[in-house]
Amino acid sequence: MNTKYLDLLAEKYDSEEKVVTEIINLESILDLPKGTEHFVSDLHGEYQAFQHVLRNGSGKVREKINDIFKDTLPEEDINDFAALVYYPEDKLKLIKHQFNSKQELDEWYAEKIHHMIHLISYASSKYTRSKLRKALPEQFVYIIEELLYKTDEYTNKKPYYEKIVQKIISLGQAEKLIIGLSYTTQRLVVDHLHVVGDIYDRGPEPDKIMETLINYHSIDIQWGNHDVLWIGAFAGSKVCLANIIRICARYDNLDIIEDAYGINLRPLLNLAEKYYGDNPAFRPKKHSDQNITDQEKLQITKIHQAIAMIQFKLESPIIKRRSFFNMEERLVLEKTDYDKQEITVYGKTYPLENTCFSTVDPSDPAKLLPEEEEVIDKLLLSVQQSEKLKRHMNFLMKKGSLYLKYNGNLLIHGCIPVDENGDMEQMEIEGQAYKGRELLDKFESYLRYAFAHKELTDDLATDMVWYLWTGEYSSLFGKRAMTTFERYFISDKVSHKEEKNPYYYLRENEEMCRKMLEEFELDPSQGHIINGHTPVKEIDGENPIKANGKMIVIDGGFSKAYQSTTGIAGYTLLYNSFGMQLVAHQHFNSKEDVVLNGADVLSVRRVVDKELERKKVRETNVGAKLQEEIEMLNQLMEYRYIN
Ligand SMILES: O=P(O)(O)OC[C@H]1O[C@](O)(COP(=O)(O)O)[C@@H](O)[C@@H]1O
Numbered sequence: 001m002n003t004k005y006l007d008l009l010a011e012k013y014d015s016e017e018k019v020v021t022e023i024i025n026l027e028s029i030l031d032l033p034k035g036t037e038h039f040v041s042d043l044h045g046e047y048q049a050f051q052h053v054l055r056n057g058s059g060k061v062r063e064k065i066n067d068i069f070k071d072t073l074p075e076e077d078i079n080d081f082a083a084l085v086y087y088p089e090d091k092l093k094l095i096k097h098q099f100n101s102k103q104e105l106d107e108w109y110a111e112k113i114h115h116m117i118h119l120i121s122y123a124s125s126k127y128t129r130s131k132l133r134k135a136l137p138e139q140f141v142y143i144i145e146e147l148l149y150k151t152d153e154y155t156n157k158k159p160y161y162e163k164i165v166q167k168i169i170s171l172g173q174a175e176k177l178i179i180g181l182s183y184t185t186q187r188l189v190v191d192h193l194h195v196v197g198d199i200y201d202r203g204p205e206p207d208k209i210m211e212t213l214i215n216y217h218s219i220d221i222q223w224g225n226h227d228v229l230w231i232g233a234f235a236g237s238k239v240c241l242a243n244i245i246r247i248c249a250r251y252d253n254l255d256i257i258e259d260a261y262g263i264n265l266r267p268l269l270n271l272a273e274k275y276y277g278d279n280p281a282f283r284p285k286k287h288s289d290q291n292i293t294d295q296e297k298l299q300i301t302k303i304h305q306a307i308a309m310i311q312f313k314l315e316s317p318i319i320k321r322r323s324f325f326n327m328e329e330r331l332v333l334e335k336t337d338y339d340k341q342e343i344t345v346y347g348k349t350y351p352l353e354n355t356c357f358s359t360v361d362p363s364d365p366a367k368l369l370p371e372e373e374e375v376i377d378k379l380l381l382s383v384q385q386s387e388k389l390k391r392h393m394n395f396l397m398k399k400g401s402l403y404l405k406y407n408g409n410l411l412i413h414g415c416i417p418v419d420e421n422g423d424m425e426q427m428e429i430e431g432q433a434y435k436g437r438e439l440l441d442k443f444e445s446y447l448r449y450a451f452a453h454k455e456l457t458d459d460l461a462t463d464m465v466w467y468l469w470t471g472e473y474s475s476l477f478g479k480r481a482m483t484t485f486e487r488y489f490i491s492d493k494v495s496h497k498e499e500k501n502p503y504y505y506l507r508e509n510e511e512m513c514r515k516m517l518e519e520f521e522l523d524p525s526q527g528h529i530i531n532g533h534t535p536v537k538e539i540d541g542e543n544p545i546k547a548n549g550k551m552i553v554i555d556g557g558f559s560k561a562y563q564s565t566t567g568i569a570g571y572t573l574l575y576n577s578f579g580m581q582l583v584a585h586q587h588f589n590s591k592e593d594v595v596l597n598g599a600d601v602l603s604v605r606r607v608v609d610k611e612l613e614r615k616k617v618r619e620t621n622v623g624a625k626l627q628e629e630i631e632m633l634n635q636l637m638e639y640r641y642i643n
């Protein structure tokens, strides 16, 4: 027994009574129903839509409101009340001016406070008082507890209750309290959030999503290929950096780089202005909600070409120095015939169009011009100096991992690379072969090393981060090759195809999923694999619940750019003590629409798994930790206080 540890523990629990109280407290938590886990993925910078899903707990807030008020309130009032709980500040601002007198407004405040207390009391029924206290707005803890507990006990406490509420209103605190209670409700409805990858790219506000996640009460992240690309850029990989800027240009999101993260794009713009003109293949993708002038469009088109060419050039030396990446086929600049303007890839020759090779020397095509080199070096410096990016990347590292085992399930953004027979694919790294879980662990250790050594830009670890973005056996990418070059310069769509790892069809098979769960030492009869990454095309009849419920794919397309292929606006998953439910979200219009019209996005639920018995905290990851704590406290009891 570690007596040193027990001595330390005894400082905190310095009496027999304290130890006993804590043991009883922890024991009682173990018997409570497990908290609700909320799974989201592929947020792709869509802050507004993500906010909505988070604020309504994928429909859970609405469900609780309905449970309580459906028989007493008309639907319109329920809509209004739900909107207030989701967006309290905005709703309050809007509603305040709709009353004829102060008295009317005060009555409205009193009613809403009453409803919210009722809602919180209901939503917190499966938590201990101490946990609820932590979720309450700090400045109102005492008052809310008074309202929650004392008034419940005796009916004749009604006047007391009303007096407190009146006092709050007359002291001008009603709005603050309503706002606080709304956020408490949101927090109570979801105990823990899992983000199964791809926070970054395509959408406009990944930085705001990161801020939200940083402030979230309980969270973990499984990195997506796009997140790893950003981590790579910050960790010193110039090719990752070129990629993130290229994608931002492509989606007209350079504001993220310049304004959100304060990275100076001027040197890149100067280079772009010098070498590039208009080019239809590089014009930014259209956004319905953004209007840009022709001049801005032209500027982005030029930047887009400049950074894409830098990217292609930077890929070449990595492919050459890491032959085990097995990416020779991606030496596209070398494979191009500059006279004929054609390329031969995977044994087929294609004509090239919309080319922009003015900085390419055909005798040494991957050589960066000194100006290009200077630009990418300056960009890297600027990226690594961005305080905000540093904070966001540190958070991704702290809360993130390549995969996660949580409450018996395996969470992973992309795949576990396998061959057509379902055997784990092997990859040889530095003379040693890795596969399955070991391969993923190896990848993660390289990524962490690269992040810890940002000054190294060409070492193996940094190159491996790029491999995670685009390599055949990357668990995040999971396709034979990324055909970015072909997508820009070849019109024949056959060349654009990115062949997927067999995992993506084998995962339909229950036996296969069981085997993979076993590979990760999880119980195949209990566990599920939860994936993001590949948009589920509900429109074509694809089912996100696969392999007899063992496999759940929750990439439904938060990303607006992908909604036309999926036919919905994203999936999320809820896992509470009663089981697992998949939620399919309809297109999210805007926060304004919800606040103004109470137009909540309808979500459709599908049961994935039903627990035979309500699952308790005792059976969860958290429960295991609590049991360890109880064990230590029992030891302390024996060591210090018994005899
Ligand atoms: O839709 P775009 O911008 O052309 O991006 C396509 C690229 O994105 C990828 O699908 C990777 O992104 P996802 O992880 O979101 O799928 C690549 O495989 C592909 O080359």
Ligand SMILES: [Mn+2]
Binding pocket: 198, 224, 225, 226, 413, 476, 532, 533, 534
């Ligand atoms: Mn992805």
